Amino acid sequence: MSRQPARPDDEAAFLAAYDPRDFPAIALTVDIVVLTMREGRLNVLLVERAGPPFQGCWALPGGFVKAGQEGLDEAAARELAEETGLSAGALRRVHLEQLGSYGAPGRDPRMPVVSVAYLAFAPDLPDPRAGGDAARAQWTPVVGLHGGGTGDRHATDRHSADPHSTDPRSTDPRSTDRPATDRELAFDHAQILADALDRARAKLEYTPLATAFLAPEFTVPELRAVYEEIWGEKLHPGNFHRKVLSVPGFVESTGETAERGGSRGGPRARLYRAGDARLLHPALLRPDREEGVR
Amino acid sequence: MSRQPARPDDEAAFLAAYDPRDFPAIALTVDIVVLTMREGRLNVLLVERAGPPFQGCWALPGGFVKAGQEGLDEAAARELAEETGLSAGALRRVHLEQLGSYGAPGRDPRMPVVSVAYLAFAPDLPDPRAGGDAARAQWTPVVGLHGGGTGDRHATDRHSADPHSTDPRSTDPRSTDRPATDRELAFDHAQILADALDRARAKLEYTPLATAFLAPEFTVPELRAVYEEIWGEKLHPGNFHRKVLSVPGFVESTGETAERGGSRGGPRARLYRAGDARLLHPALLRPDREEGVR
DNA sequence: TGAATAGTGTCTTTGAGACAGTATCGA
DNA sequence: TCGATACTGTCTCAAAGACACTATTCA
Numbered sequence: 001m002s003r004q005p006a007r008p009d010d011e012a013a014f015l016a017a018y019d020p021r022d023f024p025a026i027a028l029t030v031d032i033v034v035l036t037m038r039e040g041r042l043n044v045l046l047v048e049r050a051g052p053p054f055q056g057c058w059a060l061p062g063g064f065v066k067a068g069q070e071g072l073d074e075a076a077a078r079e080l081a082e083e084t085g086l087s088a089g090a091l092r093r094v095h096l097e098q099l100g101s102y103g104a105p106g107r108d109p110r111m112p113v114v115s116v117a118y119l120a121f122a123p124d125l126p127d128p129r130a131g132g133d134a135a136r137a138q139w140t141p142v143v144g145l146h147g148g149g150t151g152d153r154h155a156t157d158r159h160s161a162d163p164h165s166t167d168p169r170s171t172d173p174r175s176t177d178r179p180a181t182d183r184e185l186a187f188d189h190a191q192i193l194a195d196a197l198d199r200a201r202a203k204l205e206y207t208p209l210a211t212a213f214l215a216p217e218f219t220v221p222e223l224r225a226v227y228e229e230i231w232g233e234k235l236h237p238g239n240f241h242r243k244v245l246s247v248p249g250f251v252e253s254t255g256e257t258a259e260r261g262g263s264r265g266g267p268r269a270r271l272y273r274a275g276d277a278r279l280l281h282p283a284l285l286r287p288d289r290e291e292g293v294r
Numbered sequence: 295m296s297r298q299p300a301r302p303d304d305e306a307a308f309l310a311a312y313d314p315r316d317f318p319a320i321a322l323t324v325d326i327v328v329l330t331m332r333e334g335r336l337n338v339l340l341v342e343r344a345g346p347p348f349q350g351c352w353a354l355p356g357g358f359v360k361a362g363q364e365g366l367d368e369a370a371a372r373e374l375a376e377e378t379g380l381s382a383g384a385l386r387r388v389h390l391e392q393l394g395s396y397g398a399p400g401r402d403p404r405m406p407v408v409s410v411a412y413l414a415f416a417p418d419l420p421d422p423r424a425g426g427d428a429a430r431a432q433w434t435p436v437v438g439l440h441g442g443g444t445g446d447r448h449a450t451d452r453h454s455a456d457p458h459s460t461d462p463r464s465t466d467p468r469s470t471d472r473p474a475t476d477r478e479l480a481f482d483h484a485q486i487l488a489d490a491l492d493r494a495r496a497k498l499e500y501t502p503l504a505t506a507f508l509a510p511e512f513t514v515p516e517l518r519a520v521y522e523e524i525w526g527e528k529l530h531p532g533n534f535h536r537k538v539l540s541v542p543g544f545v546e547s548t549g550e551t552a553e554r555g556g557s558r559g560g561p562r563a564r565l566y567r568a569g570d571a572r573l574l575h576p577a578l579l580r581p582d583r584e585e586g587v588r
Numbered sequence: 589t590g591a592a593t594a595g596t597g598t599c600t601t602t603g604a605g606a607c608a609g610t611a612t613c614g615a
Numbered sequence: 616t617c618g619a620t621a622c623t624g625t626c627t628c629a630a631a632g633a634c635a636c637t638a639t640t641c642a
């Protein structure tokens with residue numbers, strides 16, 4: 001980075017040599033795709049935009065980076081805390097990672113804005129409070145949402161916005177009082193959400209992060225439900241169970257069993273905690289991505 | 295993104311409501327880790343900084359994003375073309391993907407600068423020309439470089455700079471005339487390079503991108519040499535050969551054979567082209583990451 | 589009591605890796 | 616001629632998936 005336009009000897013000279021026409025003002029934001037499980041369904045946190053552009057549209061929570069005062073990870077953590085109203089303690093159980101940056105020209109009709117997108121995995125969280133500048137905030141089932149669906153499981157390297165994709169300004173998805181579902185997302189947030197889901201699906205293969213969606217103690221069937229919901233397909237219960245227990249460091253037994261059996265019958269399952277593995281070896285690969293994925 | 299500090303009805307109102315103390319000026323750059331193979335070794339393109347800070351230091355090539363005029367991918371492609379002097383045609387054979395964004399406070403001593411890092415895989419390229427504001431530009435073997443080495447193969451999610459890492463200003467690695475090797479890199483570029491190498495090592499497992507380092511026609515032993523150099527370990531020639539040919543879409547035969555055999559004897563190898571697969575199924579997993587990677 | 593589920597055993601198939609062997613080339 | 620290498624064959628082992636089975640729980 002930081003090739004400068006001239007060769008200043010100090011900051012004053014640098015600023016003098018700086019030509020704002022070469023580098024017009026640019027704004028930097030962080031947007032967060034917060035995923036959680038509610039009633040067995042994958043949900044994403046959305047906020048309703050109180051002002052233009054895209055007034056009345058739903059969007060990913062986020063905000064401006066306080067340049068010079070915080071790093072990108074810090075900014076994302078701050079926004080996450082503000083939007084969810086979570087305590088620092090509760091936030092420690094949330095997984096937060098950088099997803100990628102989006103900077104297609106015109107993605108924000110007002111001015112050049114580059115957004116650094118983050119991805120968060122959270123256990124079942126309380127209903128969000130509507131933050132200052134958001135009209136409403138709510139958990140929204142991912143299914144049926146634009147950018148939801150099963151997604152292109154094999155898409156790669158979509159970290160940056162595709163300049164050929166639909167210009168968000170060419171449609172006007174705002175409306176007055178529809179729920180978050182069945183709504184287009186503001187800006188290029190549908191693309192960000194789609195990329196986030198791709199990343200989440202891949203992460204479940206190689207990391208134990210599925211446990212981040214569950215309470216500190218959980219059963220293997222609960223863990224399997226997370227995989228089934230995010231991957232969008234049923235898994236073989238017996239093989240899944242054996243597989244999870246065979247991967248070193250994935251889960252560790254508490255010695256306890258769940259209070260009740262399954263809702264539709266069956267024995268009470270044993271309880272586990274997340275293990276200390278950060279990567280799964282061997283990985284839990286998704287069942288046959290249809291052959292011919294060339 | 296783009297939660298605004300107030301609720302303006304148009305751009306004028308937005309600018310009026312904008313408090314520069316809340317969102318001080320921030321600069322956005324792209325930096326590129328261009329990897330290529332030269333004489334069997336993995337090389338990275340570095341430029342010598344002509345001005346402060348870090349004057350005389352080697353750094354990754356990059357530059358400011360022309361806000362509003364180009365997307366991030368475009369900016370990276372433009373910088374790549376400028377620094378390597380490659381034609382548009384030659385650039386089509388180069389793989390370019392976003393690596394992540396780095397924005398730790400103080401990473402640039404002059405002002406808040408966030409850098410979007412890109413990763414490029416290129417076949418053997420000619421010597422770079424020194425760009426306008428770089429004193430020199432040269433290919434540098436990755437081995438022995440800070441951030442080179444075998445790297446932490448299991449590090450994940452290091453997309454953003456670690457605020458706890460060494461402040462680049464606390465050392466003064468500049469000097470007068472040492473080669474690029476044995477030099478600290480400017481800013482947090484050692485971290486970016488390390489992350490890039492981690493990404494490259496992982497990409498070789500799941501994608502056929504190793505072919506991006508080779509000429510359009512190549513032999514299986516040449517392909518194996520790429521894997522061995524980037525992974526830093528010898529592979530079993532026989533098993534590697536069978537594996538490559540068994541993965542659908544990885545390589546396709548040209549029917550020809552190489553002009554000469556190996557430099558130290560042996561039969562002439564058959565020639566292949568890159569296939570149409572974008573993901574490898576099954577993957578070419580690295581040999582035993584030592585057990586106990588928890 | 590019946591249906592659904594937790595968890596285990598076992599068999600088959602696939603793929604990774606070790607090893608050996610043959611043919612071909614450079615020096 | 617010798618040594619190195621390309622490539623193939625074969626064996627073993629690990630892991631994934633299909634299937635079957637028992638035990639336990641809810642309704």
